[in-house]
Amino acid sequence: MPKKYETPLLDELEKGPFPSFVTEIKKAAARSDMAADELGQLEKSYRDKRGYWKHGGIVGVRGYGSGIIGRYSSLREQFPNVANFHTVRINSTSAFFYTSQFLKEMCDIWDQYGSGLTNLHGSTGDLVLLGTNTENLEPIFAEFSSRGWDLGGSGSAMRTLSCCVGPARCEWSNINTLDINYNLTQEFQDEMHRPAFPYKFKIKTAGCAVDCIASIARADLSIIGTWKGKIAVDQSEVANYAKKGMNITEEIVNMCPTKCMSYDGSKLTINDADCNRCMHCIAKMTKALKPTGEKGATILMGSKAPFVIGATLSWVIVPFMKLEEPYDELKDLIRKMWEFWDEHGKNRERIGELVIRKGMREFLEFIGVEPVPQQVKEPRRDPFFFWTEADLQK
Amino acid sequence: MEKAEVAQKIYELVEKSIGKKKLKSSDIQKQISADCGISRDEVKEALKDLVDEGKLIYTYFGGSFVEIPPKE
Structure with a gap:
């Protein structure tokens, strides 16, 4: 698909060492009118220094009050392919473990019914699918639910955990x-x-x-x-950290928020009664310290x-x-x-x-x-x- | 009270509020359980049926509300 809009301001965001969302939208725009118009509207937003999205409203899938966030362009004549550009939140897995098979299926579904743009994961923690129209919401939901997936939370509800x-x-x-x-x-x-x-x-x-x-x-x-228990100390590993150059007094003892530790140059001592379990020392000396007990x-x-x-x-x-x-x-x-x-x-x-x-x-x-x-x-x-x-x- | 009767009460309450106040699910539960002397769980169940049947929908306008779907 030929380039639809000139985007000099967005192009600036592609410069520099980091991956750019603009580059990804441009890739999607090469085969999706929706992504192309999204790019056009975004450029206009940067130029005019204001947003052109409205959100909320009445869209959703039957029986659900969450998981779909209605998004509408206030420039629908100028960018008709994003007149409706709804977000779909899919309930993510615990700690974001997926199979490659699911990710491929998810991408295929989204290429078929949406803009092809995704966000893994949004700040909400959901698997976020960005941009589809109202007619496609039920088919998208059917595709995902038939594979055992469900929508996430949105609105005045418990959000995706x-x-x-x-x-x-x-x-x-x-x-x-x-x-x-x-x-x-x-x-x-x-x-x-x-x-x-x-x-x-x-x-x-x-x-x-x-x-x-x-x-x-x-x-x-x-x-x-x-x-609830004590922090077990392996003094030989403490000695190893010191030998490798760790300044135990500076980096561990002085950083303890409750000042419950002391180090005499050879032995690390912890007054467990004063410890507030902040994990600083354990995270720094993983081989030497370990929580014990309940x-x-x-x-x-x-x-x-x-x-x-x-x-x-x-x-x-x-x-x-x-x-x-x-x-x-x-x-x-x-x-x-x-x-x-x-x-x-x-x-x-x-x-x-x-x-x-x-x-x-x-x-x-x-x-x-x-x-x-x-x-x-x-x-x-x-x-x-x-x-x-x-x-x-x- | 029969579930269908509770559902009818809910629908009437939402209908009456059109143009006056957007009702949250909890507003409906509080109001109907007080009016009908039933538990909030019973109201919740009837409301769930109404939403599943598409007679009522959830909307979002800076908060989630329960409304009658717009006529096509």
Whole structure:
């Protein structure tokens, strides 16, 4: 197909050392009118310094309220092939493991029914298919569901869950992140596909505090693996790290947030009672240090990007929860949190914002979790423990 | 109360709200369960049937709502 539009501004984005999305759209545009018009509209957006997409509306597949994001061009006469340019979110697999056969099939389906542009994976964690028209939505859904795939979450619903690679490829994972991710996805299908919340709700599971999927910054419910025992120290491996040039005092001991470690030049000592399980030392000295004892997860809630209030990080609700199939304790906790949100949440208010508005005390009372010191986010600065008249009488 | 009757109540509520207020699924569940003295799960089930049959649809306008599909 001949080049349809001149794109001098987008061409600039192809320069430099990194792969360019413009190059990929141009490749797709060589055989797709939709991708070609997308390129034309994008160039115009860069030129005019404004976007020309509208999103939302009434598109979807029968029975679902999630997974399809309607996108419409406000320049439909000028770029008719992207008058409708809907996004399809396919529920990704736990930790993004696919067979090459599925990826080939997915590409074939998308070349047949859509623009051919994909995003693996979008910031939502979904397998994102970019750009199709309204008539093709049902056939696309039929193609994917007949192969055992389903749509992901969108709108005021539980979003597609995501997790780190976990025990599949990481020996430091304290929990089976993949199984938790899969199990919760199966359990909460209705909450994902039939939006009934005040706003979006994201769950992300990380196997340890290194938090490779940044669940502490991106999820309304962050599940982060931890352990209760001591950190086992192999002193001969510590000596090897020192021999290879690691400055253990500078890089390990001085970087410990709770200052629970000491090093005398030959022996590394850890005061485990003061350790907050941040994983810094273990991640730096993987051969020398290892968590031991009971494994489980810390449950945190409330992180989000700026909207009603600024960006927030998740804070601890349950310091340690044993996580084993069928994860009933976790599921009950999630349902209680949703109940509180449903009862008190305003439209487009994230659960973290609600807890800040209503107070942690009311939230903890509602979900039936005892206040504990680990829940204090910023000691001496912003305490959320308040005493009632009755408490003061005691 | 029969499921079909609950579904009818839901449909009427959504119909009545046209042009006045967009209803969220939770608004419907709260309203119908209070009006009819039934559990929210029962309302949810009836709503699910209505959506599966295509009599109601989910829409998104800065939040997810339940509406009657537009006439072709």
